[in-house]
Amino acid sequence: MNTTPNNDANAAEPSAAGPNGGGPFGLRGVAVWLPGCLLLSSLAAWAAEDAQFYFAPFLIFPLLVGIGLGAVLVLLMRVGQVGHRPTILLGTLLAALVAVVGQHYFGFLDAQKLERRETAAIEKAKAALPELAARLPPAPAENFCRFMRQQAGRGRSVFNLLEVRGGGAWALWTVEGLLTLAAALGVVIPAMRLPFCKRCRSWYRAARSARFPAAVIRDIAKVLDVETAERIRSGRCRLLNCASGCGPTGCELSWEDLDGNTFFARVWLDPAARNAVAQVFDEAQKK
Numbered sequence: 201m202n203t204t205p206n207n208d209a210n211a212a213e214p215s216a217a218g219p220n221g222g223g224p225f226g227l228r229g230v231a232v233w234l235p236g237c238l239l240l241s242s243l244a245a246w247a248a249e250d251a252q253f254y255f256a257p258f259l260i261f262p263l264l265v266g267i268g269l270g271a272v273l274v275l276l277m278r279v280g281q282v283g284h285r286p287t288i289l290l291g292t293l294l295a296a297l298v299a300v301v302g303q304h305y306f307g308f309l310d311a312q313k314l315e316r317r318e319t320a321a322i323e324k325a326k327a328a329l330p331e332l333a334a335r336l337p338p339a340p341a342e343n344f345c346r347f348m349r350q351q352a353g354r355g356r357s358v359f360n361l362l363e364v365r366g367g368g369a370w371a372l373w374t375v376e377g378l379l380t381l382a383a384a385l386g387v388v389i390p391a392m393r394l395p396f397c398k399r400c401r402s403w404y405r406a407a408r409s410a411r412f413p414a415a416v417i418r419d420i421a422k423v424l425d426v427e428t429a430e431r432i433r434s435g436r437c438r439l440l441n442c443a444s445g446c447g448p449t450g451c452e453l454s455w456e457d458l459d460g461n462t463f464f465a466r467v468w469l470d471p472a473a474r475n476a477v478a479q480v481f482d483e484a485q486k487k
């Protein structure tokens with residue numbers, strides 16, 4: 201068993217085979233996950249379009265949108281018990297696309313709303329001052345594609361230094377869209393790699409978790425057959441179970457030595473080892 205400093209996700213010698221590779225394909229994934237992704241990403245697009253009037257730092261904003269979207273997708277994935285990795289990735293891809301295009305679409309709807317309000321006033325002004333008509337901005341676009349072309353033609357400023365128009369504006373939108381997708385994947389992929397029980401189709405979650413002093417960490421490490429250095433400061437142990445407890449129990453042990461290096465080990469336990477660790481938990485928490 202190798203435990204190297206700062207190595208997080210290093211599987212130790214298992215006492216029992218752990219679940220891996222995500223979950224099987226299921227209709228629940230298609231029926232719950234994909235429509236849920238579309239709904240949540242539409243909401244994210246609507247919220248992002250609203251938020252950008254108040255706070256929209258260049259290139260950071262699309263990353264924040266992606267992180268927020270990724271977080272709600274992970275929540276949906278865990279609540280909906282969707283473990284099939286290709287389905288999860290497909291949903292994330294769709295959601296990012298809807299979130300990115302949706303922001304522009306909600307911008308278009310806003311522009312239309314504004315237009316309807318202003319049309320009456322403008323018509324009145326044009327009638328009174330015919331020479332004004334020539335100086336007014338072009339009529340707002342009546343469909344989404346024309347709106348996007350108009351927006352691209354209007355140009356976008358980059359840090360107030362540079363104005364990009366036409367193809368440049370499209371390229372910038374593409375970069376922003378890819379940033380949103382990358383950020384969402386950055387949140388979803390690590391969560392998707394967590395253990396999933398194929399038998400009862402549920403995500404593993406922490407059944408017990410506690411911080412322990414060095415002596416207790418050494419006791420647990422002995423049960424797990426994990427080598428630890430002598431100079432441990434303290435550590436944490438988590439016991440992971442699937443929803444119905446049908447799979448093996450996962451035990452995650454992390455600890456810090458006196459030099460500040462952190463170590464991590466995950467071991468899959470058979471029932472005997474599980475009981476032994478639970479006993480250490482009970483005794484340590486009794487004190």
Ligand SMILES: [Zn+2]
Pocket residue numbers: 397398399400401402442443444445446447
């Ligand atoms: Zn299970």
